[in-house]
Amino acid sequence: MKKTCIIGSGYVGLVSGACFAELGNKVILIDNDAKKIKALKNNQVPIYEPGLDKLLKKNKSRISFSTNINEGILNSDIIFICVGTPPREDGSADLSSVERVATEIARNMNGYKLIVDKSTVPVETGEWVKTTIERNMAKKTPFDVASNPEFLREGTAIHDFLNPDRVVIGVSSKEAERILTELYKPLKAPIVVTDIKSAELIKHASNSFLAMKISFINSVANVCEKVGADVTKVAEGMGMDKRIGKTFLNAGPGFGGFCFPKDLEAFYWISKKLGYNFGILQEVKKVNEDQKKLIAKKIEDALWIIKDKTIAFLGLAFKPNTDDMRMAPSIDIINILHKKGAIIKAYDPESMGKAKTDMPFVKYCKNPLEVCKDADCVVLMTEWEEFKNLDFKKIRSIVKQPILIDTRNYYNPQTMKQLGYIYKGVGR
Ligand code: UDX
Numbered sequence: 001m002k003k004t005c006i007i008g009s010g011y012v013g014l015v016s017g018a019c020f021a022e023l024g025n026k027v028i029l030i031d032n033d034a035k036k037i038k039a040l041k042n043n044q045v046p047i048y049e050p051g052l053d054k055l056l057k058k059n060k061s062r063i064s065f066s067t068n069i070n071e072g073i074l075n076s077d078i079i080f081i082c083v084g085t086p087p088r089e090d091g092s093a094d095l096s097s098v099e100r101v102a103t104e105i106a107r108n109m110n111g112y113k114l115i116v117d118k119s120t121v122p123v124e125t126g127e128w129v130k131t132t133i134e135r136n137m138a139k140k141t142p143f144d145v146a147s148n149p150e151f152l153r154e155g156t157a158i159h160d161f162l163n164p165d166r167v168v169i170g171v172s173s174k175e176a177e178r179i180l181t182e183l184y185k186p187l188k189a190p191i192v193v194t195d196i197k198s199a200e201l202i203k204h205a206s207n208s209f210l211a212m213k214i215s216f217i218n219s220v221a222n223v224c225e226k227v228g229a230d231v232t233k234v235a236e237g238m239g240m241d242k243r244i245g246k247t248f249l250n251a252g253p254g255f256g257g258f259c260f261p262k263d264l265e266a267f268y269w270i271s272k273k274l275g276y277n278f279g280i281l282q283e284v285k286k287v288n289e290d291q292k293k294l295i296a297k298k299i300e301d302a303l304w305i306i307k308d309k310t311i312a313f314l315g316l317a318f319k320p321n322t323d324d325m326r327m328a329p330s331i332d333i334i335n336i337l338h339k340k341g342a343i344i345k346a347y348d349p350e351s352m353g354k355a356k357t358d359m360p361f362v363k364y365c366k367n368p369l370e371v372c373k374d375a376d377c378v379v380l381m382t383e384w385e386e387f388k389n390l391d392f393k394k395i396r397s398i399v400k401q402p403i404l405i406d407t408r409n410y411y412n413p414q415t416m417k418q419l420g421y422i423y424k425g426v427g428r
Pocket of ligand 1: 150151152153154155207210214247248249250251252253254255256257258259260318319
């Protein structure tokens with residue numbers, strides 16, 4: 001059993017804390033948001049992530065919550081930095097929270113500590129954390145800094161943590177390597193041990209590569225549409241080549257969420273700062289922005305005149321099993337249509353609460369049937385399981401016009417055409 005402290009009880013911190021406790025470790029979760037800590041102490045989880053509440057409850061005896069960072073530092077041997085690194089206006093990562101935490105750690109160390117960065121940070125942050133600690137130390141105390149990036153997907157984060165393809169550990173000492181290898185041993189996953197800078201780069205490079213795969217297939221989809229080919233078949237044929245792989249080749253409305261857009265931007269920015277123009281990343285971003293405009297155009301083309309038409313959105317979140325609306329493609333698409341005078345209705349199983357903040361003008365509905373009623377066009381935006389087997393025969397009888405825009409290629413085009421829909425997918 002290791003004594004761990006997680007500084008930053010956001011998405012990454014909470015999932016990691018719950019999972020480290022599940023592996024038998026003692027965990028202190030810290031956050032400076034008193035409201036959040038109070039809620040967590042009362043078994044209320046501030047984010048929607050399937051299974052997280054149960055896992056926190058199950059391991060309650062090994063988990064404690066506090067707003068007091070010193071308490072966490074004093075009572076643990078391994079300190080994980082899981083604070084936010086939000087994008088600044090120029091796209092670079094704002095590392096002020098990381099610096100603040102490093103300074104606090106330096107001032108309160110009471111013996112050897114292993115300080116591990118889990119937040120997504122640009123390369124060379126580990127070095128800065130080390131320098132910051134050395135500069136602010138109250139008295140000389142031994143410590144190590146390590147990088148241990150996370151690869152958690154929202155909606156499957158607990159599964160991803162407990163069943164990783166690999167664990168990446170960036171270290172500069174044998175002791176740090178030993179401690180982290182032991183901590184992750186129960187997962188029985190391959191462990192990649194590298195220097196700190198390489199570990200930091202693995203995170204940015206992995207996310208940017210996945211984003212590139214999506215923009216690539218979306219570009220292929222656009223060519224498919226021009227010649228009447230089927231992108232799902234092209235992706236299937238490509239993906240069977242093991243060097244390419246099947247995943248992340250689903251054409252759609254473009255990637256969203258907090259990670260891909262932010263990491264892409266930050267990776268471009270840090271490369272530029274280091275004197276390298278990583279042009280591919282700019283193009284990946286451009287294709288993604290254009291894809292949202294193309295979907296809005298597809299809707300407009302199907303309706304001819306947008307003004308005063310009712311458009312029904314099935315799903316709003318950037319992907320299923322999350323309530324996260326950050327950078328969701330639905331926001332850009334809906335805003336384009338709204339500006340042109342469309343009446344927007346929407347239903348999402350989880351994200352409507354958050355969507356209301358960005359899009360107060362949308363009429364939010366209680367279920368799929370209510371949203372589709374009297375619609376001139378139905379748009380499948382997020383591939384929630386709940387939408388898989390909708391009664392499209394019934395929906396056909398309640399819509400004003402049978403136009404179905406399937407931005408995720410979720411439905412069978414033939415079936416929809418047989419039911420009388422004008423069906424439009426992406427790239428097929
Ligand atoms: C991502 C990474 O996968 C994860 O490793 C990292 O730690 C955080 O960022 P997440 O943002 O939760 O995870 O979502 P992910 O499942 O990767 O999907 C991201 C976006 O890409 C979604 O908008 C999704 O709809 C889109 N996507 C994904 C596609 O459009 N096509 C695909 O084939 C796959």
